Amino acid sequence: MIRVTSYGARVVFAVFVLIPSWFVMFSFAADSEMKFTSLFNGRDLSGWTAMGNPNAFAVKNECILTTGASPYPSWLRSEKEYENFVLRFEYQTVGWYEGGFLLHAPLDGPASKIGFKIHLRHDRHALPLRSPGAIYDVADPQKIVNKPSGQWNQCEILCDWPTLRVTMNGEVIHDIDMNQKEDLRYRLRRGFIGIQNIGCQALFRCIEICELPDKETWQPVLPASLDGFTYEGESQWHLENGILTARGKLGHAITKQAFEDGFELQVWAKTNGNGNGGVLCRWTESGRGFEVQVFNTPDSTNPTGSIYGVAPADKICSADEQWFLMQIFANGSRAMIRINGENVAETDQLQSPFQGHIAFQQHTPNGFIQFRNPRIKKWNESNPSN
Secondary structure, three states, rough: OOEEEEOOOOOOOOOOOOOOHHHHHOOOOOOOOEEEEEEOOOOOOOOEEEOHHHHHHHEEEOOEEEEEOOOOOEEEEEEEEEEEEEEEEEEEEEOOOEEEEEEEEEOOOOOOHHHHEEEEOOOOOOOOOOOOOOEEOOEEEOOOOOOOOOOEEEEEEEEOOOEEEEOOOEEEEEEEEEHHOOOOOOOOOOEEEEEOOOOOEEEEEEEEEEEEOOOOOOOOOOOOHHHHHHEEEEEEEEOOEEEEEEEEEEEEEEEEEEEEOOOOEEEEEEOOOOOOOEEEEEEOOOOOOOOEEEEEOOOOOOOOEOOOOOOOOOOOOOOOOOOEEEEOEEEEEEEEEEOOOOOEEEEEEOOOOEEEEEEEEEEEOEEEEEEEEEEEEEEEOOOOOO
């Protein structure tokens, strides 16, 4: 059963020593129009999907239990994706524990880098960017306020781009403008909510969410059918369920639609062993623009994420047989490439023209490459709020 609660006019809870601990509520005032929907019914995992080992999660005493079962990674995700929201939950660690609550998590790839994670631990020790309550590897909490194992903690997260505010046990521990935070401004702004399992036990309950209006606007890149492309070369192309697959010899599928400059292009890619290809931006009749390489071989000249022939990727963040996220930012002579949430290449030496078509490339005769749900939106490096 889905539980919906409506909160009255704005109330700020004052906490005094003599008030029982059960009265200590979340720090955020609740608006009269905010309605929270329960994400956990207390009986079973209806509305949740186990990613990885399903035995890593169970229901115990009307709580979600992370059992600690291997292997890593495994996580429990919400049924739907969310962009902006107020999320509330309670958690209690069992003995030695670390793990976390994932936000804007994708189906594939490292969720704590592509989306982000509120890091949870059993102890109360300050650790650089990995303290209890930290936004994992991004920001330390303003203070350490979590309770020892065996005691319940209350958390509330306001995520309303660009605002990220986290309250734990009545104390604000993060109040961040994500637009001004380099390690957050390029991350996914929509995704699943997830409970992470990395081999430890914890209990979660009272999970509820109030959705806030969406703000992001994306344009799909893939046409409705293969008729929306022009072709060059000898590759064979197949389009189904938002996935473009290419096999055979070298070839390109080029969108008939052209795109303006100043954009972020997101696309998920996957190759088989030693698969090779790429995404070309600003393709015109007179030139091929610039190519972002897909080639998951560390010892290559231009591994995945390289701006081919211009700026080689300085690290490998992807692997064959696994979907990985490519983010291509371009504006004028400047481009920046992120793979699975990490910057791998950038340049300010691109040449005009600064607009054109997008082309998908297949290069390995005996291999294949796939591109999933490419989408594009306007991008202004100084103000990526669109």
